[in-house]
Amino acid sequence: MEFIDYYEVLGVEPTADSKAIKTAYRKLGRKYHPDVSKLPDAAENFKRVAQAYEVLHSTEKRAEYDALCEARKRGYNNQNRKSSTNYHTNNSAMGNQDFTDFFNSVFGAAGSRSRQQHRQQPWYEDANQAKGADVEFDWPVMLEDTLADTTKQIEFVIPVYDQQGYQQQVKKSLKVKIPAGARDGERIRLKGQGAPAYGNAPSGDAYLTIKLLPHPLFDVEANNLLLTLPLAPWEAALGTKVEVPTLSGKVQLTIPAYSQAGQRLRVKGKGLVGKLSNGDLIATIKIVMPSSLNENSKTLWAQLADSETFDPRREWSDR
Structure with a gap:
């Protein structure tokens, strides 16, 4: 995946202290939270902001990220001294792979842009499955939303095969009850809301994993x-x-x-x-x-x- 400048995401300098990082996160988190924001791509922007804060407010994660940034900067300086196109391409790819490894170590392999996971079997193998593929995704929840039962309009993507066997990503929207006292990592099963099966077999399930957002205070x-x-x-x-x-x-x-x-x-x-x-x-x-x-x-x-x-x-x- 492409490198993400988390300082730029929060709009702070690399020298910003923890207070400035918290202040920026609080401002942007409220601006883009999908429960309140009407801005286009608010959910995606909010996810980036939450990820940036999770990295930069932790001393250990921030130190590791800063070391990665420094190594990337040195790589660019080397590229400026070398004219080889292959060198430039390979060096950039290595830098992106280093960031991918770091990203997965912090957020897990499911931390990709879509936050979706599903089986990758060909459509004709799915035809022999008892049901469609299960889908897993994270959903950001503010601490304030755990004080009482709340109902959220949740959007996620499921894989659907057409008659020719080509996979398409279809957006699905549901109202889901988030129970009071929900904790980070808690999973909610949405029966039958996963990928549809081939033929008359039942659809898979969707599993929503609660992701409690770090609070600024x-x-x-x-x-x-x-x-x-x-x-x-x-x-x-x-x-x-x-x-x-x-x-x-x-x-x-x-x-x-x-x-x-x-x-x-x-x-x-x-x-x-x-x-x-x-x-x-x-x-x-x-x-x-x-x-x-x-x-x-x-x-x-x-x-x-x-x-x-x-x-x-x-x-x-x-x-």
Whole structure:
């Protein structure tokens, strides 16, 4: 398959940090999600955006992808120094194959453009099958859509043979119920919705595999949602109340006085829907300093430093 520039897909520079990548993904993900977008090729664009984020938000996957990009760049530099057409063609093919190997290692062999899989037997062999070919495909689902049963208009492609035995790809559209609490990798069987069989044999089945999309704000840990909660130093010291996002809206969270960086605060029942009980939202405190201070603020910080006897490194003195 052709090389895909995931930085270009998200519209960020190769030097972009994780925050910029999340911001770009969130913006484009909402723009192209097939549930809400009316844009042409929205589903295909959304899939590219989701794939780009899955690669670039992971430190390990991004490092591997960057190494692949660097090797590809070196290959192009070599091509500029060589005029052989065969060299150019072979080098490009090798680069695309390297990307194909990387792509399959991340998304699996089913991660091709159509995301469809079916048997490749000739049509006359299919005539002896008990039923038509099964079809498998992934479908992207937002975390928000797992909170309750939802019905989605699903489109996928099935292989159909004409009377001459030539295969055609036919688009099929169905309304499918996605159950509450659906998890990544969960398969839904759509009986009889696969490829038609030759003659009077029954059609195959279609298998939809849930692909939970990475969320720009939350990480998933079992049924719990993990959220990084930025606090100003004075909010952590004095305590406060802040609004925090959940999958179903904002809730108010009380921050106790003297809160520490890394401290985890729990909001019961605001995680993912579970079979026995809902998970929780777990907010981990991150102390964030302002990027700049005015003169009045500097004076107040200096007064605090002069009046406070607290030493965060006191335990070092015992060593």
